[in-house]
Amino acid sequence: MAARVDEDKCTGCGRCAEVCPAEAITLNEVAIVNPDECLECGACVDECPNEAISLD
Numbered sequence: 001m002a003a004r005v006d007e008d009k010c011t012g013c014g015r016c017a018e019v020c021p022a023e024a025i026t027l028n029e030v031a032i033v034n035p036d037e038c039l040e041c042g043a044c045v046d047e048c049p050n051e052a053i054s055l056d
Contacts, residue, residue: 001055002035003044009052016044016053 002024010030017025024037025044031053033044045053 002038002040003033003042003053003055005031005033006052006054009050010048011050011052013049015047015049019043019047 007030012027012030014027014031016031017023017027020043021041022037022039024034024039026032026034031044033053040055042055045055
């Protein structure tokens with residue numbers, strides 16, 4: 001299952017997009033994950049300072 005972003009917790013800092021090896025994350029006001037490109041590696045989950053991303 002692709003990474004999911006909790007929009008209430010996401011501040012749009014962009015740290016997740018910087019570490020995504022698949023470049024599957026874009027930013028608007030919050031992070032947006034493209035599920036077709038997500039590798040489910042968890043790099044974004046580990047990098048997010050607000051715990052706004054999960055892989056469940």
